[in-house]
Amino acid sequence: MNASAIREILKITQRPDVISFAGGLPAPELFPIxxxxxxxxxxxxxxxxxxxxxxxxxxxxxxxxxxxxxxxxxxxxxxxxxxxxxxxxxxxxxxxxxxxxxxxxxxxxxxxxxxxxxxxxxxxxxxxxxxxxxxxxxxxxxxxxxxxxxxxxxxxxxxxxxxxxxxxxxxxxxxxxxxxxxxxxxxxxxxxxxxxxxxxxxxxxxxxxxxxxxxxxxxxxxxxxxxxxxxxxxxxxxxxxxxxxxxxxxxxxxxxxxxxxxxxxxxxxxxDVLPRQIERVRRAYGERAQHMLRAMQAHFPAGVEHTTPQGGMFLWLTLPGGVNTEALLPRAVERQVAYVPGRPFYALGGGENTMRLSYSNATPAQIDTGIRALGGLLQEALTA
Amino acid sequence: MNASAIREILKITQRPDVISFAGGLPAPELFPIxxxxxxxxxxxxxxxxxxxxxxxxxxxxxxxxxxxxxxxxxxxxxxxxxxxxxxxxxxxxxxxxxxxxxxxxxxxxxxxxxxxxxxxxxxxxxxxxxxxxxxxxxxxxxxxxxxxxxxxxxxxxxxxxxxxxxxxxxxxxxxxxxxxxxxxxxxxxxxxxxxxxxxxxxxxxxxxxxxxxxxxxxxxxxxxxxxxxxxxxxxxxxxxxxxxxxxxxxxxxxxxxxxxxxxxxxxxxxxDVLPRQIERVRRAYGERAQHMLRAMQAHFPAGVEHTTPQGGMFLWLTLPGGVNTEALLPRAVERQVAYVPGRPFYALGGGENTMRLSYSNATPAQIDTGIRALGGLLQEALTA
Missing domain, CATH: 3.40.640.10 (Type I PLP-dependent aspartate aminotransferase-like (Major domain))
Incomplete structure (x- = not known):
């Protein structure tokens, strides 16, 4: 993966059959059209x-x-x-x-x-x-x-x-x-x-x-x-x-x-619109983050560490050493779930066992399905 | 004048008392709002x-x-x-x-x-x-x-x-x-x-x-x-x-x-809108260019050379050597008319006796008044 990693991943995001926790997209259903x-x-x-x-x-x-x-x-x-x-x-x-x-x-x-x-x-x-x-x-x-x-x-x-x-x-x-x-x-x-x-x-x-x-x-x-x-x-x-x-x-x-x-x-x-909008987005993302954290608790194997965000759109997973999240990505996409591998976020390399998940642009049902699929994959990867 | 010449000149343009042939602005009255x-x-x-x-x-x-x-x-x-x-x-x-x-x-x-x-x-x-x-x-x-x-x-x-x-x-x-x-x-x-x-x-x-x-x-x-x-x-x-x-x-x-x-x-x-718009803009700028060329003929002293554009928004004046259009600009603005001195358009210098005039964003009456004022100034500069 090189500098255009995000762009390539945004392309996967566009496939309707993939639940994407990859792109850092705001929830469009909240946009004040x-x-x-x-x-x-x-x-x-x-x-x-x-x-x-x-x-x-x-x-x-x-x-x-x-x-x-x-x-x-x-x-x-x-x-x-x-x-x-x-x-x-x-x-x-x-x-x-x-x-x-x-x-x-x-x-x-x-x-x-x-x-x-x-x-x-x-x-x-x-x-x-x-x-x-x-x-x-x-x-x-x-x-x-x-x-x-x-x-x-x-x-x-x-x-x-x-x-x-x-x-x-x-x-x-x-x-x-x-x-x-x-x-x-x-x-x-x-x-x-x-x-x-x-x-x-x-x-x-x-x-x-x-x-x-x-x-x-x-x-x-x-x-x-x-x-x-x-x-x-x-x-x-x-x-x-x-x-x-x-x-x-x-x-x-x-x-x-x-x-x-x-x-x-x-x-x-x-x-007037911006302050109302901030309240709306804040509440929605808080609920989605909670939902994702609960789903992770239910479906992730032991040994997977995560951050607990107080705002924003992202959380971060650290897998037990040896699991390479770039190598794992194609298998995740096969199971119709996507994330961003962590390595490209390191200026000087590292983080091969990390990944970014975004909860901002997924419904509770998508979060459940996607985290369950990802959990199954991580389980396999950890026991392989 | 340095690289921000255009920007500084656009500021002069905004003074309502100055007839500006300086900025390369399209005619806003033609915009398809x-x-x-x-x-x-x-x-x-x-x-x-x-x-x-x-x-x-x-x-x-x-x-x-x-x-x-x-x-x-x-x-x-x-x-x-x-x-x-x-x-x-x-x-x-x-x-x-x-x-x-x-x-x-x-x-x-x-x-x-x-x-x-x-x-x-x-x-x-x-x-x-x-x-x-x-x-x-x-x-x-x-x-x-x-x-x-x-x-x-x-x-x-x-x-x-x-x-x-x-x-x-x-x-x-x-x-x-x-x-x-x-x-x-x-x-x-x-x-x-x-x-x-x-x-x-x-x-x-x-x-x-x-x-x-x-x-x-x-x-x-x-x-x-x-x-x-x-x-x-x-x-x-x-x-x-x-x-x-x-x-x-x-x-x-x-x-x-x-x-x-x-x-x-x-x-x-x-x-649909673009082709109609192109026709409209083309006709208007053709009329304005004609009007400016005629006004120049009436009010400019002998020895001032000009280009004759077949389209677009600009024409170019070359004054007899020795007249410096940068030095002249403050005097033009005093007379409530503005242009862009030619020198900044030369990558390696030159063109001190040239200037750019835009006719796209001026009414016929403004063209008459502005070209008359500029003609008077050029007359003085050439006989000084």
């Missing part, structure tokens, strides 16, 4: 041709302002991007030179590795446990390595579903500030907490530490894809002014601007 | 949640198929991109290594230079005249230089409005094939011809030469931005399968996919 229709009509009524014209590279001003107000920062610290994937790509483009050292969680989000790859960084993996990045290990790495940036998904991480603890967040922000390492905090799932208590974002902690959004060494990336709908590709980056200036220039060369109509639709939806 | 509304409603009725879900990196199949059918090639040779700016960026990413030699027209499209810049190519300028690229000069360059690719806008070029003649197209395609140089044909304006006769695209000539879209050394880039509306950011690239495969991988890292909703809307519009 009628609200998007109403917002589009309102935008075309009010803005008319301006909704179909070129617009500024920075983004639609009311949308930037709303995002800035939520974060307690000026709109000028917000760059609208075409999906958070573009945010990561542009950050790679403006921040990374060939050979720069990038610290990543082990495992980390595969899409970020794909975004950074063209800029040829050198990765150092940070060990993680159920509390997220091991910050003592981070300190050792920072002493040893001249790192340029640290990339992390602190909330309900993709792929593990784990969350970085509040104490570790504080220490991570202080350590990276002390060693002059930029942080990219990727937070597409933060709003989707269904249990436990929210911890402050790294971005907020950076803001507290420096007292000025233009001195914050934490860059924040998020998106409306998981809370509202991915097909509009509305996402954003929050960063200090010098980084925003570079992002604007890079984005101008990359796609000029995010579609005008899509930004205006989102500016309509953020006020 | 009600048709976009109807298409959106039809898409949401029919596709429902699928219109708001993630989709494939290659693009929405019916849109790819329609584009392929128009070009007489399979859909698999078409990659949908988020504005043709993204097509150029991705092509730069997958085709260019640092120091690669890229042949460009002098002058050339500024946005292409911005797209390619992160990949650090070395530019060689090709001389042009009213028939486009001087192909004898091209042959000399090809003998001398080990070029990787040639980038050209053969129809109603941005910035000059010039069109490459049919004979030269044939020769350019043969020469580049012979010397193993890839061609990127950027054609956002080709459909907007309002006088003269259409010549075959370089892509078509390449297809004839090789007899197989997967062996064509010409890559074609186009867009719905100038024919239908730029705010949707729907555009595409046609290329041989090995290049498409690389584009898919690069696009996956860049923005995963072009917004689903926007592609579905376009797939609705291409059948």
């Amino acid at each position: 009628e609200e998007v229709r109403a917002a589009t009509n309102a935008v075309l009524d009010r803005a008319g041709a301006a909704a179909l014209q070129y617009s500024t590279t920075e983004g639609h001003p009311p949308l930037r302002e709303w995002i800035g107000a939520q974060a307690g920062i000026p709109a000028s610290n917000v760059q609208i991007v075409t999906g958070s994937q573009q945010g990561l790509d542009l950050l790679g483009k403006v921040l990374l030179d060939e050979g720069d050292t990038v610290l990543v969680e082990a495992p980390t989000y595969l899409g970020a590795l794909q975004s950074f790859q063209p800029y040829l960084p050198r990765y150092v993996q940070l060990p993680t446990d159920d509390g997220g990045i091991d910050v003592d290990a981070l300190e050792e790495v920072l002493k040893r390595e001249r790192a340029k940036l640290l990339y992390a998904v602190p909330n309900f991480q993709n792929p593990t579903g784990r969350t970085l603890s509040a104490e570790r967040r504080q220490r991570l922000v202080e350590l990276t500030a002390q060693y002059g390492v930029l942080v990219i905090e990727d937070d597409p799932y933060g709003q989707l907490r269904f249990s436990g208590e929210a911890a402050p974002s790294l971005y907020e902690l950076g803001l507290q530490l420096h007292g000025d959004p233009d001195r914050n060494h934490v860059v924040y990336s998020s998106s409306f894809s998981k809370t509202l709908a991915p097909g509009l590709r509305d996402a954003w980056v929050q960063a200090a002014a010098p980084i925003i200036a570079k992002l604007i220039q890079a984005k101008q060369g990359s796609d000029l601007h995010t579609p005008t109509l899509n930004q205006m639709i989102m500016a309509e939806l953020v006020h | 009600e048709e976009v509304r109807a298409a959106t409603n039809a898409v949401l009725d029919r596709a429902g949640a699928a219109a708001l879900q993630y989709s494939t990196t290659e693009g929405h199949p019916p849109l790819r198929e329609w584009i392929g059918a128009q070009a007489g090639i399979p859909a698999s040779n078409v990659q949908i991109v988020t504005g043709s700016q993204q097509g150029l960026d991705l092509l730069g990413k997958v085709l260019l290594d640092e120091g690669d030699t890229v042949l460009v027209e002098a002058p050339t499209y500024l946005g292409a230079l911005q797209s390619f810049q992160p990949y650090l190519p070395r530019y060689v300028q090709l001389p042009t005249d009213d028939g486009g690229i001087d192909v004898d000069a091209l042959e000399e360059v090809l003998k001398r230089e080990r070029a990787k690719l040639l980038y050209a806008v053969p129809n109603f070029q941005n910035p000059t409005g010039r069109t490459l003649s049919a004979e030269r197209r044939q020769r350019l395609v043969e020469l580049t094939a012979q010397y193993g140089v890839l061609v990127i044909e950027d054609d956002p304006y080709g459909q907007l011809r309002f006088s003269g006769e259409a010549a075959p695209s370089l892509y078509e000539l390449g297809l004839q030469l090789h007899g197989d879209p997967d062996r064509n050394h010409v890559v074609y880039s186009s867009s719905f931005s100038k024919t239908l509306a730029p705010g949707l950011r729907d555009a595409w690239v046609q290329a041989a399968a090995p290049i498409i495969a690389k584009l898919i991988q690069a696009k996956q890292g860049s923005d995963l996919h072009t917004p689903t909703l926007n592609q579905m809307i376009m797939a609705e519009l291409v059948h």
